Amino acid sequence: MAASQTGFARAVVPVFFVGLLIVAGGWAGITPSATADGGADIYFKTEGTPQGPPAPTPHETVYSRIGSMDSRLLVWFVTQQHTYFGGFVLALPLFCALLEFIGLLTKNPSLSLRYDGLARDLAKVALLALSVTAVVGSFMLGMFIWFYPSFMKYMGGTFKDFMPAYAIVFVGESLLLILYYYSWNRMAEPGLKWIHAAIGILTNIFGTALLLLANAWSAFMMAPAGVDATGRFLGNGWHLLHSALWNPLNVHRLLADIMSGGAVVLAYACYRFFTSKSDGERAYFDWVGYIFLFVTVCALLPMPIAGYWLMRSVYAFSQSMGVTMMGGLLTWLFVVQALLIGALFLGVNYYIWQSMARIKGGERYQPYYQILLGALTLALFVWLTPHTVLMSAGEVKAMGGAQHPVVGNYGVMSAKNGAINILILLTSLSFLYYRRANRTMTVSWVKTGNLAIGMLFAVGFLNVIWLSLYGFYLPAKVRVGLSAPQAVTTLTVILASVLINRAMLKHAIVHGPVQWGKIPVRGMVGLFGLAAAFTWVMGLMGYIRSSGRLSWHVTDLMADVSPWAFTPDLEFAAKMVTLNMVVFWGAVFALFWMCQRGQQEAFGEEFEGEKSPALAPIPSQEV
Structure with missing residues (x-):
């Protein structure tokens, strides 16, 4: 009875959010009737009949104020929190379903129960996070309606046909998530378990x-689409959705949400590892950190490729916007972002090397890591080389322009594309070493397999480097197309080498089990730093993406003429991103603490090795 009441209470908040959304949609839908004259789509160039309101002119745009308060900063803060929690709520059910399916497919009963228990715990956190997301979203929607009424009226009137669909999908996800969690124990039988996973x-x-x-x-x-030159919706809903940036933004945001959600679980695993009072508990959270680093890295590896796709689409839509973001006002934000991404790859490799302490036999690969570190550092330097440097007005005048005569020739995207692909390939090579650490392969074709993997990486490195050098001799608009073959090369090498290595490890001699919980403290500290960098990068990239519009609410259609409109400098943006990250993490840790309070006794029963060795992450031969 108590559980059902709790589930009902958690369902009330999402329903309230949907109600507020519908009210807002109805308010925004009160627009002038469509005129009979036709118009041409500003992006697709197709004809249509206007069915929505025109974008308000600067004189028609209204902004509400509360004294001298800078409303934009408040909206920025709340919107970023909603974005963080929205990504967290999207990522956690994905993790839960993935872990549950892995548990169902795993033949080791103790490992299967371990995956299932972790998935159930995360589902409980997801349910609480959904309520927080709905509360923050309701607050955000209310602020937009109050502070930006003209903007919300235009956007709501343009997208009014999609409001019911959004409400239905949101309620559907909320109800399914509630059903998913509260039916976990009731559908634990083998036959029902597959239905539960579905x-x-x-x-x-x-x-x-x-x-x-x-x-x-x-x-x-x-990048508006589906509207005419005055911003009126022309009746084609697919064109309205399918703007120039929708597909790349979907991929980029999905990967970012997985990374952000995984990073929070990483931080929580580190925190629990450091505060654990037993070896069994410490071993369990060491295992959780390893699992979620793997999941997060799987999203990190294609992220640069998705980012290039997004920026290529930005340039295709508007060269001025692309130059503003990557070669103008926001350039140094991309340099900071590049630094953090490079640090992420170094951190991932560092954690993998430190993880060798869990495995007997891992020390034999230490000499290789010195070579890998040198190659990673060299690629990182190329990746970080800026196209322009910070200069005073006098220095710019002395050089005759903003481009440095030396650095400007090397800090181009052709070199950076090659550098990031090299970083990805080297990281995958570190993972292959980790997989082999405590095993001796017994298949008859070991030399052939090693030669095949070596040739794959050699050809991959050469192709990526050659394409990078070739790009220096091509115009910029042609050079950007080289990112596609480089990405295909990298993904091909990774997939083929992992499959070959997996086949070679079959029936291998295991020299020693994985001793979970034996990782050095510095390895877990590095993992915590990775988690912080992941979420900080996500906040920074969100700011860059929004700032690319500069003084427009909707590019070229609705100008931002609010009294608090400005483009923050790097220092101010960094402070806001840091504040958002700290507040988000504090809220998420509070959610984890609330979930833990309700199951402290059960936690002791499940994960203490003395009471239930089946669920405790005892030394395993699974790497």
Whole structure:
């Protein structure tokens, strides 16, 4: 009875949010009737009949104020919190479904129960996070309606046909998530377990649909489509959704949400590792950190490729916007972002090397890591080389322009594309060493397999480097197309080498089990630093993406003429991103603490090795 009341209480908040959304949609839908004259789509160039309101002119745009308060900063803060929590709520059910399916497919009973228990714990956190997301979203929606009434009236009138779909999808995900968690124990039998896993998949389908609908607003604001030159909706809903940036933004945001959600779980695992009072508990959270680093890295590896796709689409839509973001006002934000991404790859490799302390036999690969570190550092230097440097007005005048005569020739995207692909390839090579650490392969074709993997990486490195050098001799608009073959090369090498290595490890001699909990403290400190960098990068990239519009609410259609409109400098943006990250983490840790309070006794029963060795992460031969 208490559980059902709790579930009902958690369902009330999402329903309230949907009600507020519908009211806002109805308010925004009170627009002038459509005129009969036709218009041409500003992006697709197709004809249509206007069915929505025109974008308000600067004289028609209204902004509400509360004294001298800078409302934009408050909206920025709340919107970023909603974005963080929205990504967290999207990522956690995905993790839960993935872990549950892995548990179902795992033949080791103790490992299967361990995966299932972790998935159940995360589902409880996801349910609480959903309520927080709805509360923050309601607050954000209310602020937009109050502080930016003209903007919300225009956007709501343009997207009014999608409001019911958004509400249905949101309610559907909420109800499915509630059903998914509260039916966990009741559907634990083998036959029902697959049905329960299917509910998890359906929950993620609704969550992904919610992300796609939300991204439509962001993509439209940056690159409007489906409207005429005055901003009037022309009746084609697919064109309204399918703007120039919608597809790349969907991929980029999905990967970012997985990274952000995984990073929070990483930080929580580190915190619990440091505060654990027993070896069994410490071993369990060491294992959790390893699992979620693997999941997070799987999202990190294609992230640079998704980012290049997004920026290529930005340049295709508007060269001026692309130059502003990567070669103008926001250039140094990209340099900071590049520094953090490089630090992420170094941190991932550092954690893998420190993880060798868990494995007997891992020390034999230490000499290789010195070589890998040198190659990683060299690639990082190339990746960080800026196209322009910070200069005074006198220095710019003395050089005759903003481009440095030496650095400007090397800090181009052709070199950076090659550098980031090299970083990805080297990271995958570190992972292959980790997989081999405590094993001796016994298959008859060991030399052939090693030669094949070596040739794959050699050809991959050469192809990536050659394409990078070749790009220096091509115009910029042609050079950007080289990112695609480089990405294909990298993904091919990774997939082929992992599959070959997996086949070579079959029936291998195991020299020693994985001793979970034996990782050095510095390894877990590095993991915590990775978690912080992940979430900080996500906040920074969100700011860069929004700032690319400069003085426009909707690019070239609705100008931002609010009294607090400005583009923050790097220092101010960094402070805001840091504040948002700290507040978000504090809230998430509070959620984890609340969930832990309700199951402290159960936690002791499940994960203490003395009471239940089946669930404790005892030394295992699974790497």
